[in-house]
Amino acid sequence: MRKVFILMLVFLFIAVNLYAAGDLIVEGNVGIGTANPVSKLEVVLEGAGAAGSFTKYINGVSGAFPLIKKARGTAAAPLSVISDDTIGGFSYQAYDGANWDNAAAIRAVVVPTLRGGKCFKLYKSRYI
Secondary structure, three states: OHHHHHHHHHHHHHHHHHHHHOOOOOOOOEEEOOOOOOOOEEEOOOOOOOOOOOOOOOOOOOOOOOOOOOOEEOOOOEEOOOOOOEEEEEEEEEEOOOOEEEEEEEEEEEEEOOOOOEEEEEEEEEOO
16 A cells, blocks of 8 residues: 555656656657557547647737748758758658558648748649
8 A cells, every 4th residue: 555655656746747747758659549659649540530720819810820940950950941941841641451552742841042041842742
């Protein structure tokens, strides 16, 4: 009984600290709906419904969207992006009964401008 009580205290201490900090830092991969995530964040949904959603309430023109950022270097010492760097994007795949095949992709790429600054272009592609 004493071991159970100590374990409950440890769990409570951890839970209170996580709630107080508001952050949960995980080394490795995180899975929602899967026990074996293969990427930093993998969400698996079976059945109807959205696998994820973004909702924003604001009295203005801004909408809800994910923020994708890219820098070279490291988190401690970020460096500027250069021409042809892919900033980010989305890939869509469809299952054909045996494999997951690429169906389409959207990506944002850095392209040079005439003044030497940076310009960003959105590319859409369709795999056939």
